[in-house]
Amino acid sequence: MSLTLLPAVDVRDGKAVRLRQGESGSETDYGSPLEAARTWVQAGAEWIHLVDLDAAFGTGDNRAQLREIVRELGDQVNIEMSGGVRDDASLESALEAGAARVNIGTAALENPEWTKRIIAKYGDKVAVGLDVRGHTLAARGWTREGGDLFETMAMLDDAGCTRYVVTDVAKDGMMSGPNLTLLKEVAERTNAKVTASGGIAKLDDLKAIKELAEIGVDSAILGKSLYARAFTLEEALEVAR
Numbered sequence: 001m002s003l004t005l006l007p008a009v010d011v012r013d014g015k016a017v018r019l020r021q022g023e024s025g026s027e028t029d030y031g032s033p034l035e036a037a038r039t040w041v042q043a044g045a046e047w048i049h050l051v052d053l054d055a056a057f058g059t060g061d062n063r064a065q066l067r068e069i070v071r072e073l074g075d076q077v078n079i080e081m082s083g084g085v086r087d088d089a090s091l092e093s094a095l096e097a098g099a100a101r102v103n104i105g106t107a108a109l110e111n112p113e114w115t116k117r118i119i120a121k122y123g124d125k126v127a128v129g130l131d132v133r134g135h136t137l138a139a140r141g142w143t144r145e146g147g148d149l150f151e152t153m154a155m156l157d158d159a160g161c162t163r164y165v166v167t168d169v170a171k172d173g174m175m176s177g178p179n180l181t182l183l184k185e186v187a188e189r190t191n192a193k194v195t196a197s198g199g200i201a202k203l204d205d206l207k208a209i210k211e212l213a214e215i216g217v218d219s220a221i222l223g224k225s226l227y228a229r230a231f232t233l234e235e236a237l238e239v240a241r
Helices: 033-042 053-057 063-073 088-097 106-110 112-125 149-159 180-188 203-210 233-240
Strands: 004-012 015-018 047-052 078-082 101-104 126-133 136-138 145-148 163-168 193-197 217-222
Touching: 004 033, 004 053, 004 063, 004 233, 015 033, 033 047, 033 063, 047 053, 047 063, 063 078, 063 088, 088 101, 088 112, 101 106, 101 112, 106 112, 106 149, 112 126, 112 149, 126 149, 136 149, 145 149, 163 180, 180 193, 180 203, 180 217, 203 217, 203 233, 217 233
Parallel strands: 004 047, 004 217, 047 078, 078 101, 101 126, 126 163, 163 193, 193 217
Antiparallel strands: 004 015, 126 136, 136 145
16 A cells, blocks of 8 residues: 655745744744745655645734645645634635645634534545644644544544544654554544654654555655655655555
């Protein structure tokens, strides 16, 4: 079984950045988001994970830049949009811009009725981001707690959620290896597909995640590892296949 890889482009203040452990203010600047996205497409990416950090942190938005990326690259690559999607307007704006899939995070925890309604309406165009510390969900911009992971998943499974994007907050941007135990626990408890996010530092980490493919971990988001040149996207795609 192959693993789908989603190189990440996180946008803050109009620039591509990477954060450490999701903390605002910890960013390293990598220049133009469109250039970053273009690089991943040229290297063979089939998906891109596009994050509006300002929208996620409530410090504005980068909608115009994100739309530009989708407009230019949307016919060559599938784009998953994330960050600050918490109502009909922001969700519809992302889908209208051409996103193949939209990740909702905090909103799923704060507004379960809305979340159920949009999962029913949009199906697999909606994924739910589960940002986890231990077995507790971290909410808005990772600064608040959002309840028990497995209770929340049971509710989302009932609502028909088809995909979870699972991030161990402690690992994100730290290049310390993914939390394989957490990924396994989540995948074993749901029929939804699981995208692994956070901590991937070397090609062996991808091999380890790929071993979970048969229980439903079918994709992985790559961020810091690519920007820090721990390996190339071409090398990663080779392993993932």
